[in-house]
Amino acid sequence: MPNKELLLIPGPTPVVDEIYAALGSETYGHTDPRVVQCTLECLALTRQMFNTDGEIFLVAGSGTLAMEMALVNTVAPGERILVLSQGFFGDRFIKLAASFGIEVDVIASEWGRRVARADVEAKLKTTRYKAVTITHVDTSTGVEADLATLVPLCKKYGALVILDGVCATAALPEDMGYDYGDGARLDVVLTGSQKAIGIPPGLAIVAFSQEALAARSALGKVSAYYADIFNWLPIMKDPSKYFATPAVNMLYAYRRALEIIHAEGLTARYARHRRLGIAVRKALSALNLQPLADEAVAAPTLSCLLYPQNVDDVTFRKSLAAKGLVVAGSLASLAGKAFRLGHMGNIETSELRRAIGLIGKALVKQGQVLDIEAALAIFDDYTIFCQE
Numbered sequence: 467m468p469n470k471e472l473l474l475i476p477g478p479t480p481v482v483d484e485i486y487a488a489l490g491s492e493t494y495g496h497t498d499p500r501v502v503q504c505t506l507e508c509l510a511l512t513r514q515m516f517n518t519d520g521e522i523f524l525v526a527g528s529g530t531l532a533m534e535m536a537l538v539n540t541v542a543p544g545e546r547i548l549v550l551s552q553g554f555f556g557d558r559f560i561k562l563a564a565s566f567g568i569e570v571d572v573i574a575s576e577w578g579r580r581v582a583r584a585d586v587e588a589k590l591k592t593t594r595y596k597a598v599t600i601t602h603v604d605t606s607t608g609v610e611a612d613l614a615t616l617v618p619l620c621k622k623y624g625a626l627v628i629l630d631g632v633c634a635t636a637a638l639p640e641d642m643g644y645d646y647g648d649g650a651r652l653d654v655v656l657t658g659s660q661k662a663i664g665i666p667p668g669l670a671i672v673a674f675s676q677e678a679l680a681a682r683s684a685l686g687k688v689s690a691y692y693a694d695i696f697n698w699l700p701i702m703k704d705p706s707k708y709f710a711t712p713a714v715n716m717l718y719a720y721r722r723a724l725e726i727i728h729a730e731g732l733t734a735r736y737a738r739h740r741r742l743g744i745a746v747r748k749a750l751s752a753l754n755l756q757p758l759a760d761e762a763v764a765a766p767t768l769s770c771l772l773y774p775q776n777v778d779d780v781t782f783r784k785s786l787a788a789k790g791l792v793v794a795g796s797l798a799s800l801a802g803k804a805f806r807l808g809h810m811g812n813i814e815t816s817e818l819r820r821a822i823g824l825i826g827k828a829l830v831k832q833g834q835v836l837d838i839e840a841a842l843a844i845f846d847d848y849t850i851f852c853q854e
């Protein structure tokens with residue numbers, strides 16, 4: 467593939483050649499036994515990744531469709547949810563809920579911080595919520611949610627836990643079989659294809675636990691057709707049936723991605739992301755780029771980095787793009803003041819090292835006085851155990 471831009475935005479992420487090869491394979495009919503087999507393998511490997519005895523849904527669409535599927539299949543209009551928001555994508559659940567007449571309370575952290583446990587408990591104590599939404603990694607801030615604290619707390623008060631894993635799945639553990647304490651488990655995990663999974667955008671992936679499936683059953687009819695998991699359930703059980711045409715080539719790509727993920731091993735892959743995240747932030751801090759999130763809450767998948775004084779955002783990102791490195795600007799009140807660097811998926815340590823060097827040079831071009839070699843040496847120290 468000629469595309470070897472270093473696409474280090476928080477998704478889509480770089481796609482490796484073998485996934486492009488799978489994506490470009492011949493398109494067979496959607497009920498062809500080879501596509502049926504591919505779908506079954508995708509479902510089994512996804513089930514393994516989430517460690518669930520519930521149901522997996524693979525549907526053509528972006529991460530936002532997966533968010534919608536999670537919500538509309540668990541919560542009825544007029545019922546109330548609690549949104550725990552650590553940024554832009556947490557807030558998206560507020561708009562989604564409003565679209566379906568679902569009542570919402572929100573606890574929003576300051577950008578770069580986590581929501582406080584005491585605030586969450588205070589809400590849960592006084593109000594009955596059908597579900598709580600948690601954004602595993604909010605892509606606007608690079609903050610990772612504290613599942614160990616939040617999941618048992620929400621379950622203690624009888625709420626379903628919906629986890630938005632769009633910027634986390636395949637880079638951070640999302641183990642639906644894991645007991646967070648007193649039997650507290652994740653109920654719905656939703657994600658998209660184009661972030662840490664490492665395939666192009668276009669596939670919505672949603673996992674429902676048995677408890678979440680029971681919640682869907684109790685709703686009866688829902689205000690959705692394409693997003694109604696009960697229209698998809700027969701297809702996921704027998705992919706030779708038809709409801710709506712699946713994204714056949716995306717399934718080829720997804721199967722290859724899952725094979726890559728499981729060949730690396732989930733534990734090793736999670737550890738690699740954790741180490742790379744730390745290494746990137748340590749090296750960039752040495753280039754006077756301060757991470758927005760404290761290291762204790764910083765995500766393994768992407769970082770939001772504050773510019774030093776006298777660095778112009780647009781000039782900086784343009785000069786990087788001219789060298790083949792694409793990073794993302796920041797959102798809302800951080801626009802112009804910070805940029806976002808993705809470090810997730812099927813990327814090589816050497817590619818991130820190259821990115822750090824290019825970032826250093828772009829800053830020097832804007833008059834910053836920096837020791838790029840020293841920053842690279844820090845990166846090397848922190849990644850010594852993750853060289854391929």
Ligand SMILES: *Cc1c(COP(=O)(O)O)cnc(C)c1O
Nearest residue numbers: 528529530555603605632633658
């Ligand atoms: C990217 C992202 C989304 C939205 O996904 P789309 O594929 O753009 O619809 C939702 N949640 C999080 C956490 C994300 O990072």
